[in-house]
Amino acid sequence: MSLRIAVAGAGGRMGQALVEAVLAAPDLALAAALDVPGSAFVGQDAGERIGHRTGVAVTEDVDGALAVADVLIDFTRPEGTLAHAAACARRRVALVAGTTGLAPAQRAELATHARAVPIVFAPNMSIGVNVLLKLVELATARLGPAYDVEIVEMHHRHKVDAPSGTALRLGEAAATAMQTTLAESAVYAREGVTGERRAGSIGFATLRGGDVVGEHTVIFAGAGERVELTHKATSRQTFAGGAVRAARFVAACLASNRPGLYDMADVLGLE
Numbered sequence: 183m184s185l186r187i188a189v190a191g192a193g194g195r196m197g198q199a200l201v202e203a204v205l206a207a208p209d210l211a212l213a214a215a216l217d218v219p220g221s222a223f224v225g226q227d228a229g230e231r232i233g234h235r236t237g238v239a240v241t242e243d244v245d246g247a248l249a250v251a252d253v254l255i256d257f258t259r260p261e262g263t264l265a266h267a268a269a270c271a272r273r274r275v276a277l278v279a280g281t282t283g284l285a286p287a288q289r290a291e292l293a294t295h296a297r298a299v300p301i302v303f304a305p306n307m308s309i310g311v312n313v314l315l316k317l318v319e320l321a322t323a324r325l326g327p328a329y330d331v332e333i334v335e336m337h338h339r340h341k342v343d344a345p346s347g348t349a350l351r352l353g354e355a356a357a358t359a360m361q362t363t364l365a366e367s368a369v370y371a372r373e374g375v376t377g378e379r380r381a382g383s384i385g386f387a388t389l390r391g392g393d394v395v396g397e398h399t400v401i402f403a404g405a406g407e408r409v410e411l412t413h414k415a416t417s418r419q420t421f422a423g424g425a426v427r428a429a430r431f432v433a434a435c436l437a438s439n440r441p442g443l444y445d446m447a448d449v450l451g452l453e
Contacts, residue, residue, distance in 0.1 A: 185433050187210050188214035188251035189215050190256040190262065192228050193223030193226075198232055199417075201229055203422035217242060218262070220242075226240050227240075248270065251275055252436070253275065256277060256278065262281075263281040267296075270299055279303045282346060303444070303445060307423075307424030307425045310420070311348055312446040313450075315351060318359075318411060319358060321409060323359040327360075331400065332400075335398045336397045337394055338390070338393050339393075345388050364384065395415040395418060396413075397414045431444070
């Protein structure tokens with residue numbers, strides 16, 4: 183029996199990539215597609231824009247969509263993701279959330295809903311990025327405090343949050359290896375006479391333009407040498423493929439009654 187998937191934000195660029203990935207997976211079935219009330223895509227076939235007739239119309243009815251789904255995949259906005267998480271908890275539907283820009287309080291709210299159902303939350307579902315996270319931890323620990331850590335990210339002109347969720351997660355990986363927190367070590371902007379770089383800080387630089395899907399570089403700058411770890415995404419299918427793997431994971435957790443807040447390291451067995 184196929185795993186029944188609902189896709190939130192189905193009218194957007196990432197939503198369409200998710201619809202395509204679900205349709206391409208032989209063990210998955212597109213059960214429902216959601217978009218915000220008033221969206222021009224409501225009522226359209228979910229696969230119309232990618233050349234597939236799915237027989238699934240985009241709807242704004244969250245409860246109706248979840249009634250026919252085992253897993254909801256959500257790459258929307260923080261407020262939408264939290265509303266969907268609450269609905270999933272009520273209806274015992276597993277959730278895969280790739281939304282970025284969640285504030286600490288919103289992450290805490292997501293964790294509360296994860297007491298009822300399994301949730302995979304990751305600001306970047308790319309398998310390559312999640313391997314990069316482990317490499318950043320390793321490099322930070324092995325290179326030590328003699329190497330300054332700077333993170334540079336670039337995305338398309340339409341992205342609304344900065345730094346990206348992935349850049350922040352990379353910063354958290356470095357901070358963990360430094361045995362500190364990102365709140366204590368992050369420097370998000372430099373302008374004017376800033377003085378010398380603070381020892382142990384983690385700097386961020388944000389670039390926006392064009393149609394860049396996502397690029398992240400973590401720089402370890404030492405005396406006489408520099409190490410750079412870079413990931414470049416050229417297609418949203420990178421994230422969609424990871425989300426599909428996460429959907430299989432949370433479905434198994436749901437079937438074995440294992441609620442909780444998971445991440446892609448759990449999905450990929452990287453811990």
